[in-house]
Amino acid sequence: DGGITQSPKYLFRKEGQNVTLSCEQNLNHDAMYWYRQDPGQGLRLIYYSQIVNDFQKGDIAEGYSVSREKKESFPLTVTSAQKNPTAFYLCASLILAEAYEQYFGPGTRLTVT
Amino acid sequence: DAKTTQPNSMESNEEEPVHLPCNHSTISGTDYIHWYRQLPSQGPEYVIHGLTSNVNNRMASLAIAEDRKSSTLILHRATLRDAAVYYCILRDVGEYGNKLVFGAGTILRVKS
Numbered sequence: 309d310g311g312i313t314q315s316p317k318y319l320f321r322k323e324g325q326n327v328t329l330s331c332e333q334n335l336n337h338d339a340m341y342w343y344r345q346d347p348g349q350g351l352r353l354i355y356y357s358q359i360v361n362d363f364q365k366g367d368i369a370e371g372y373s374v375s376r377e378k379k380e381s382f383p384l385t386v387t388s389a390q391k392n393p394t395a396f397y398l399c400a401s402l403i404l405a406e407a408y409e410q411y412f413g414p415g416t417r418l419t420v421t
Numbered sequence: 422d423a424k425t426t427q428p429n430s431m432e433s434n435e436e437e438p439v440h441l442p443c444n445h446s447t448i449s450g451t452d453y454i455h456w457y458r459q460l461p462s463q464g465p466e467y468v469i470h471g472l473t474s475n476v477n478n479r480m481a482s483l484a485i486a487e488d489r490k491s492s493t494l495i496l497h498r499a500t501l502r503d504a505a506v507y508y509c510i511l512r513d514v515g516e517y518g519n520k521l522v523f524g525a526g527t528i529l530r531v532k533s
Contacts, residue, residue: 348525350508350523350526
């Protein structure tokens, strides 16, 4: 089945530790996105990438880093510099030629204590 | 980025039509209007999109005002499974590609 996989579903970390969230897609989509969602809020864009080895900052990139070494993978690292990392993180992908439907993964809920 | 304004919440009875409004007075000529919905603890799901003309698909209809400053998502017969947060979004096609700017959305409650 084609889709987007995010793992793990729940992640717990101690403050001061870096943590990497996985996002893999087998849809052969060009673009990939990372969003953050806080309780009762909409999604905010962290980073996005249109092609391999290239990515752009979204609205809240501080304290996060990404890489796009393969078309199907777009991992997000939440660094210790991110002041309030506890949130629901969503990965999405898109076919650039169509560009109207972003497919979202199931999300990872990160809790940092 | 152009912004959208939606009511915080709406309520509907099962089997009745639902009209979810969205204002986007600063929309530019090239912005597409998208609607997504999100069930609790899940990723958003695409519903429909349009540019100028009204659009229909199997899930919903999208009515776009002539001046494009507002739009309405229409669910023709609400079911309990339609209870979700509905986001009206303008797609920003910038130098580096497509961005969706999400607002807080409208919480739709469906009563049986």
